[in-house]
Amino acid sequence: MAQSLLPVPATSSATASSGPFRHQHNYAHLISTAATFPQLKQIHTQILKHQHHHLLFHLLLSSLSFPCSNTYSLSLLSAVPTPAPNLSNKLIKHLSRSNDPLITFFFFRTMQNKAFPVDRYSFPPLLKAASKSMALSEGKMIHGLASKMGFDFDPFVETALVGMYGTCGHISEARLVFDKMSYRDVVTWNTMIEGYCQLGLFDNVVALLEDMKSSDAEPDERIYTTILSACARVGNLDVGKIVHGLIDEHKLVIDSYLHSALINMYASCGAMDVARCLYDKLNPVNIVASTAMVSGYSEAGNVEAARLIFDKIIDKDLVSWSAMISGYAESDAPGESLRIFHDMIKSGVKPDQVTMLSVISACARLGALDQAKRIHLLVDDMGFGKALPINNALIDMYAKCGYLLAAKEVFDRMSRKNVISWTSMISAFAIHGDVDDAMNYFNHMKREGVEPNWVTFVGVLYACSHAGLVEDGRKVFELMVNEYGITPKLEHYGCMVDLYGRANRLRDALELVETMPMAPNVIIWGSLMAACRIHGEFELGEFAAKRVLELDPEHDGAHVFLSNTYAKEKRWGDVGEVRQFMKHKGISKERGCSTIEMDGRIHEFLTADKSHKETVQIYDKLDEVVDKIKRAGYVPNTSCVMVDLDEDEKGEAVLWHSEKLAFCYGLIRGERDSCIRIIKNLRICQDCHNFMKLSSKVFDKEIVVRDRTRFHHCKDGQCSCRDYW
């Protein structure tokens, strides 16, 4: 769009006697309406020409609203005559509210050198600037100056000090100032409470609310809004309910802020029923409350409900779009996340870095490499290519799209790396079964002085587990506890149980489950159960499956495991009971689903799927593939199928697994491609694994399959997992 020009260009014939620059009020108007930085500079030229130097101060204020003009503004500051105190303070306030409040102190130093007036009104905005930029040392400096000038007993200054110390995390110093105050109003109380809220010190918050009762100040809706927002952030439903109770008790008027804060608190704490009830009473709804509902539903795993609310938001803003994009990115429908993202672009709302993090994460989940590459280019175009969190996400994305080399390239090109970068890379090696590099990078990061955190250890243990390195895993676990002082979490125990289980050390696995300091969850029992299936330990497996069902009565895997186990042992009564229960509850084995990306589109195949428009060719190709690999030694392995089908049925059930269909489609459409990439929702079965290995040799293709937990790179008849998975 063309930028509006000045009414009369500075190079025109406008002089002191004619045109818009003749009168001072015209300057004032021009300064306030200047739309571009060059326009402002033109006005500057005219001001100097006509010697209206007292207008330079207005010009200075105005120049602050243009980005990247700090040097210019500072030079203006050196030239302006000393203003009245109110104007001087206006400048400080302006600076403190800018996007880069830290510059306030550069300007303030110049102002002091030029002997600009400083009075008690100067201090609150100066302290605000320190808070906003978390600049404790600047804040202390201002505190010192306030004391020197005798303003540190002004209630406004004191409140600002409480705010500054609170924001900078020095809560006891904030409290010290607070306690010494002779007069506290509701804002002071709120500022102190906010400090405690930021640190999640809710006991202090509740105590302070209690103290307020014996003070002159009554808690108002703003205080409650502050607390509710903090409760929402950390998911503290208990205190949130207490606050809700107090609001009702005091019959406070619930304005839209407070109403939205209540909705947000309940939604963030997962209490969607209450949130919904409040939301339905909110009239008119507002974008904040609606966005809170979108996030709440998404987090609760109910993206459909989130979408219904999202669709009704009239003027969607960056936050609401991003909430929906993030909701889908973490759901089972990451493709929808990308579609919404494109809608957002079309609607003209500009994504920010955080939106892009969700989009990258959606790509990672989707595993679609071409999409991923396009998003990477887009992120670079948007200027986010150097941002650390973006690069960390890109590492994860490429790794999960099966392109380990690209992940490593991103990592190598990063000028700054943090623990997340290293951890992402270690986890990348882990899911690709490259335990040596996972270990190398782990040692390398330590040499670089980057301290591993609990997530790093999950990655390293995961790598050990996938490679069956029991002793190494044990050593890493001990290192974590003894040398890094990290208390093992459920995730670490999960890795260890998996490690022992897969390595057929089921007794060790069970012992760990029974002695770990917290209650094992479904994943842990499920992992033990899976290990028992692999190693044919049906008695222990039955025990584990029953523990799984205690925690999740509708767990499909446990029911299937029990049913198969009972059938193997010819306990037909038990088989019938399990089947009956599953039928009654509508539980069935999760249907296998594989996707393959072709010509920029994602093609999805379910087990025995016949809905694809090239179904006939795909099944023909399947017959052809089976013929060819049989000559290379392929023998169908039906051990993963429900055991009471007859052998023919079993053969077909295995033959039509979704990854085989996706592979055949890849063969048909990607003749020239040397690599076929498939994403599968479940673990790959023995038969498909063998099928892929042999196909990689017979058709001379690299086949990359991502299953629920790891990658299989099949080439020349071998798999990177070395058949251990």
Add this chain to the structure above:
DNA sequence: TTAGGGTTAG
């Protein structure tokens, strides 16, 4: 019209 406090994602 010279100063201090509130809501949404990651």
